[in-house]
Amino acid sequence: MSLSQIQYFVAVAEEGHVGRAAQRLYVAQPAVSRQIRALEDEIGTPLFTRTPRGMQLLPPGRVFLDRARAILVAVEEAANAARAAGAVARSAVGAGPPKSTG
Amino acid sequence: MSLSQIQYFVAVAEEGHVGRAAQRLYVAQPAVSRQIRALEDEIGTPLFTRTPRGMQLLPPGRVFLDRARAILVAVEEAANAARAAGAVARSAVGAGPPKSTG
DNA sequence: GGTAGTTACGAATTTCGTAACAATC
DNA sequence: GATTGTTACGAAATTCGTAACTACC
Numbered sequence: 001m002s003l004s005q006i007q008y009f010v011a012v013a014e015e016g017h018v019g020r021a022a023q024r025l026y027v028a029q030p031a032v033s034r035q036i037r038a039l040e041d042e043i044g045t046p047l048f049t050r051t052p053r054g055m056q057l058l059p060p061g062r063v064f065l066d067r068a069r070a071i072l073v074a075v076e077e078a079a080n081a082a083r084a085a086g087a088v089a090r091s092a093v094g095a096g097p098p099k100s101t102g
Numbered sequence: 103m104s105l106s107q108i109q110y111f112v113a114v115a116e117e118g119h120v121g122r123a124a125q126r127l128y129v130a131q132p133a134v135s136r137q138i139r140a141l142e143d144e145i146g147t148p149l150f151t152r153t154p155r156g157m158q159l160l161p162p163g164r165v166f167l168d169r170a171r172a173i174l175v176a177v178e179e180a181a182n183a184a185r186a187a188g189a190v191a192r193s194a195v196g197a198g199p200p201k202s203t204g
Numbered sequence: 205g206g207t208a209g210t211t212a213c214g215a216a217t218t219t220c221g222t223a224a225c226a227a228t229c
Numbered sequence: 230g231a232t233t234g235t236t237a238c239g240a241a242a243t244t245c246g247t248a249a250c251t252a253c254c
Contacts, residue, residue: 001177003105018209028246033210035244043181045188050209052253060187067180071173075103078169079145085162086147120234130221135235137219152234154228
């Protein structure tokens, strides 16, 4: 499983449509279709039903969607938190030793 | 950023040593070293100090570590939850219609 | 016939491992 | 000189896009 697969999955779930998800992700449809299938293979259960109108979430897909969104948010937050910690360290170095607390 | 990078990062942080992390991950040292550097580049701040004794976490690295562990756990749980939902659906189909609630 | 998803296949990208290098004790 | 992390470079694996295919209305 990869973060790209999770990202592709969320896009398809939200669009209900592989083609529109692909447009949103700036990739071709087959790339999305393949990654969704690979994700279903790895999890071991289908996440969507394929209908002539598009992709519809199955119960496992609904369960996965909530957690997938949370994972993507957590990844962003982890990076931002580390960046912030790095910026603090650099500004502290740049500012030199503090004169005092008062 | 990829899940592999997060996994590599946690291994290095826990081992304090690229070589031991690589052994634990069943890959060669350079693969780990490169992914750690790529992660630091993407985040935009160093996560470790390189010492002759190994790798030591910097403040941004400590911040990132907690969240990285949580992300890996969340990925596992997401897959397990979807699997469980799929198994329930299949057993319900296999069992046929319920006779009643009592 | 038009829309939607999926395979097939070759190309581009990414990741990897071996070997050589740099730095510290 | 022994240990540790990092580059260099070619090989392996993954991912991608175009084109062709299948299924349903």
